[in-house]
Amino acid sequence: MFSWYAINTYSGHENKVKQNLEHRIVSMNQKTAIRRIVIPTETVTEMKDNQKVEKEVRTMPGYLLVNMELNEDSWGVVKGTPGVTGFVGSQTDPVPLAQSEIDRLLANANVQAAASGTPAGGGGAAARQAAPAPAQFSIGETVKVVSGPLSDFSGEIAEINEDAHKLKVLVSIFGRETPVEVGYDQVKKVS
Numbered sequence: 001m002f003s004w005y006a007i008n009t010y011s012g013h014e015n016k017v018k019q020n021l022e023h024r025i026v027s028m029n030q031k032t033a034i035r036r037i038v039i040p041t042e043t044v045t046e047m048k049d050n051q052k053v054e055k056e057v058r059t060m061p062g063y064l065l066v067n068m069e070l071n072e073d074s075w076g077v078v079k080g081t082p083g084v085t086g087f088v089g090s091q092t093d094p095v096p097l098a099q100s101e102i103d104r105l106l107a108n109a110n111v112q113a114a115a116s117g118t119p120a121g122g123g124g125a126a127a128r129q130a131a132p133a134p135a136q137f138s139i140g141e142t143v144k145v146v147s148g149p150l151s152d153f154s155g156e157i158a159e160i161n162e163d164a165h166k167l168k169v170l171v172s173i174f175g176r177e178t179p180v181e182v183g184y185d186q187v188k189k190v191s
Contacts, residue, residue: 002035002069003096006088006174007078011062014039017083018064024077033074036067040105042149046164059149059180060173063088065105070094088174105149143169143187150180154190 009017018037025034040059045052068074075094078084089095137143137160144154155171158179165184170177 004102005066007064008085013083021081028077030077034068038065142190144190147186
């Protein structure tokens with residue numbers, strides 16, 4: 001039975017790990033057991049030299065999502081891929097992600113899919129404009145993400161960028177604190 005699994009990788013090496021895994025799938029004849037490899041990203045609009053520039057940013061640095069039928073061979077292909085540090089969950093028995101979690105992660109994200117050649121699900125996230133009025137946030141304050149691929153996640157503010165109207169929030173993804181950059185308009189204070 002096919003399920004989604006989260007795979008830990010070295011942060012910043014997601015594309016290279018994805019390429020390595022795609023190559024191993026073909027060379028080890030596992031195309032029928034591993035359907036898709038996804039790097040969740042979203043499109044954000046930034047101002048650079050007074051021009052709007054669209055940029056792809058990873059919503060989950062250090063993770064790949066893999067849709068696969070877990071068996072000894074497919075597990076070995078993924079686990080033995082250079083740059084993969086392990087499955088999220090138990091070391092001996094990887095834990096599949098809940099469908100509701102996958103739906104939430106992929107719903108508003110652009111995804112880069114591979115392996116089976118099937119198109120990726122999910123549409124592009126709407127470009128976000130900076131909030132016109134400065135919001136009053138403080139480092140260490142708890143906020144809840146209300147829009148984007150990480151909506152419904154809560155976290156603690158680690159950095160504040162007043163000029164760009166952005167916050168760096170530490171959210172817990174798969175039991176690991178991950179810094180996520182969000183706009184003022186994407187969060188609300190938790191009372």
